[in-house]
Amino acid sequence: MPPKRNKDKLLQIYEALINEIDVGVHAIDHSGRTVIYNNKMMEIESMRKEDVIDKDFQDVFMFEDGQGSTLLYALNEQQEVKNRRQTYFNNKGKEITTINNTLPVYDGKESIGAIEIAKDVTVIERLIRRNMEINRNTRYTFDSIIGKSSSIQEVIENTKRATRTSSSVLIVGETGTGKELFAQSIHNGSNRASAPFISQNCAALPDNLIESLLFGTKKGAFTGATERPGLFEQAEGGTLLLDEINSLSPMLQAKLLRAIQEKSIRRIGDTVDRKIDVRIISTINEDPIEAIAQNRLRKDLYYRLSVVSLFIPPLRERKEDIIPLIDFFISKYNDMFQMKIKGISNEVLPVLSHYDWPGNIRELEHVIEGAINLMVDEEVIEVSHLPYNFRNKPQSPTSQDHATSNVHQLLPDNDKKLPLRNLKDFLLEAEEIYINKALEKHNDHLTNAAEELGLSRQSLHYRIKRMNK
Numbered sequence: 001m002p003p004k005r006n007k008d009k010l011l012q013i014y015e016a017l018i019n020e021i022d023v024g025v026h027a028i029d030h031s032g033r034t035v036i037y038n039n040k041m042m043e044i045e046s047m048r049k050e051d052v053i054d055k056d057f058q059d060v061f062m063f064e065d066g067q068g069s070t071l072l073y074a075l076n077e078q079q080e081v082k083n084r085r086q087t088y089f090n091n092k093g094k095e096i097t098t099i100n101n102t103l104p105v106y107d108g109k110e111s112i113g114a115i116e117i118a119k120d121v122t123v124i125e126r127l128i129r130r131n132m133e134i135n136r137n138t139r140y141t142f143d144s145i146i147g148k149s150s151s152i153q154e155v156i157e158n159t160k161r162a163t164r165t166s167s168s169v170l171i172v173g174e175t176g177t178g179k180e181l182f183a184q185s186i187h188n189g190s191n192r193a194s195a196p197f198i199s200q201n202c203a204a205l206p207d208n209l210i211e212s213l214l215f216g217t218k219k220g221a222f223t224g225a226t227e228r229p230g231l232f233e234q235a236e237g238g239t240l241l242l243d244e245i246n247s248l249s250p251m252l253q254a255k256l257l258r259a260i261q262e263k264s265i266r267r268i269g270d271t272v273d274r275k276i277d278v279r280i281i282s283t284i285n286e287d288p289i290e291a292i293a294q295n296r297l298r299k300d301l302y303y304r305l306s307v308v309s310l311f312i313p314p315l316r317e318r319k320e321d322i323i324p325l326i327d328f329f330i331s332k333y334n335d336m337f338q339m340k341i342k343g344i345s346n347e348v349l350p351v352l353s354h355y356d357w358p359g360n361i362r363e364l365e366h367v368i369e370g371a372i373n374l375m376v377d378e379e380v381i382e383v384s385h386l387p388y389n390f391r392n393k394p395q396s397p398t399s400q401d402h403a404t405s406n407v408h409q410l411l412p413d414n415d416k417k418l419p420l421r422n423l424k425d426f427l428l429e430a431e432e433i434y435i436n437k438a439l440e441k442h443n444d445h446l447t448n449a450a451e452e453l454g455l456s457r458q459s460l461h462y463r464i465k466r467m468n469k
């Protein structure tokens with residue numbers, strides 16, 4: 001009958017429409033069973049249609065305590081709910097936050113079900129929460145330090161030893177190498193962990209402000225001065241991190257030296273000395289000996305500050321850390337942005353390995369974050385997602401050209417009659433020749449050979465073992 005066929009067609013059109021729109025739609029009938037569950041809703045809730053359709057809605061979803069379902073409310077109370085924020089868990093334990101409009105549906109006067117229209121705000125919620133966490137307190141520990149290179153592992157070992165005492169620590173390292181990370185790890189790993197950790201960048205403010213910040217002021221010491229304890233007093237029992245110590249003026253360096261020697265400070269304008277018990281960790285982003293030679297760092301202060309001295313190597317000198325760091329940052333931003341990036345493409349690794357990383361790990365993190373921001377459906381970071389200066393770079397001659405010439409030497413003569421060898425055997429032999437060449441060049445220094453080959457140390461080690469088998 002034509003009217004019936006028209007109705008069926010119309011239903012099909014409605015169904016197609018419901019599945020195409022960019023808001024989640026979920027409808028239940030009068031008994032609480034799901035009758036409509038569109039594609040967007042599937043995406044928001046990470047559920048399959050067959051797990052929801054025709055099932056009792058309350059069997060499928062669990063709600064946070066005290067938060068009833070708006071769908072059931074609309075059905076039972078026959079009330080509309082507008083712009084309600086809802087946080088709940090699907091049956092795989094995934095937390096979901098949506099803004100919902102929910103309304104009862106009637107057939108005449110009889111209630112026949114309820115519809116929910118949902119906008120997914122999970123990502124926004126996560127971003128806000130994350131930001132709050134960052135602002136509250138970033139509490140790094142040794143577990144937060146990623147890196148398997150022997151050089152970084154050695155620094156970690158030395159740093160761990162420094163947690164047992166209250167000696168001053170000087171951390172030397174270029175920008176972005178993780179000085180703050182190490183300083184916080186020392187504090188959090190020491191018996192001062194429950195007391196404050198306060199950090200102050202000495203280059204960020206003019207001298208007189210830094211002075212009153214560090215030492216505090218007595219009321220009336222100068223116009224507008226209030227009675228205020230300085231950072232030394234606020235860090236009592238804990239740790240004070242002084243960043244970029246080399247940018248303090250000679251006068252303030254002398255004052256700092258006195259405070260460390262006498263273990264007491266005097267607020268500006270005050271006449272009383274106050275005892276302090278604060279561990280000082282300072283950082284410098286240049287060679288301290290150079291800074292002393294150029295009068296940017298007092299020698300006597302340097303000796304006081306560097307009872308323990310840690311040097312964090314720049315990333316370009318420990319390239320085997322690049323892969324674990326990339327993995328770490330990808331999973332960090334996957335969580336933060338609710339993405340599912342799996343890794344980097346084969347073309348990306350040589351590009352990142354050949355780069356010098358003047359901004360060190362911070363720069364690497366920004367490159368990964370930036371790439372993920374450009375991605376929509378892709379699962380793998382490609383060269384096109386990297387910042388402009390990484391793209392269209394000619395490969396360094398060390399990798400491609402030599403590789404090609406070596407492979408040519410291995411190939412059989414151009415005699416077409418000769419049989420070709422099994423590809424796997426051929427590649428293994430090529431690999432052996434190439435690895436031996438790299439080892440010879442680097443006097444069997446595994447780390448350096450691995451770096452030049454673009455391999456991790458472990459991977460090179462494995463291949464050498466395979467060769468000698």
Ligand SMILES: Nc1ncnc2c1ncn2[C@@H]1O[C@H](COP(=O)(O)OP(=O)(O)OP(=O)(O)O)[C@@H](O)[C@H]1O
Nearest residue numbers: 144145146147174175176177178179180181361362
């Ligand atoms: N080994 C590491 N593992 C994981 N993340 C790291 C590592 N090193 C540094 N980072 C990250 O890189 C960023 C920069 O680190 P940090 O702030 O500690 O560097 P910094 O040496 O203090 O830099 P600056 O000299 O510019 O102050 C931070 O986000 C930090 O979490």
Ligand SMILES: [Mg+2]
Nearest residue numbers: 179180243283
């Ligand atoms: Mg820092």
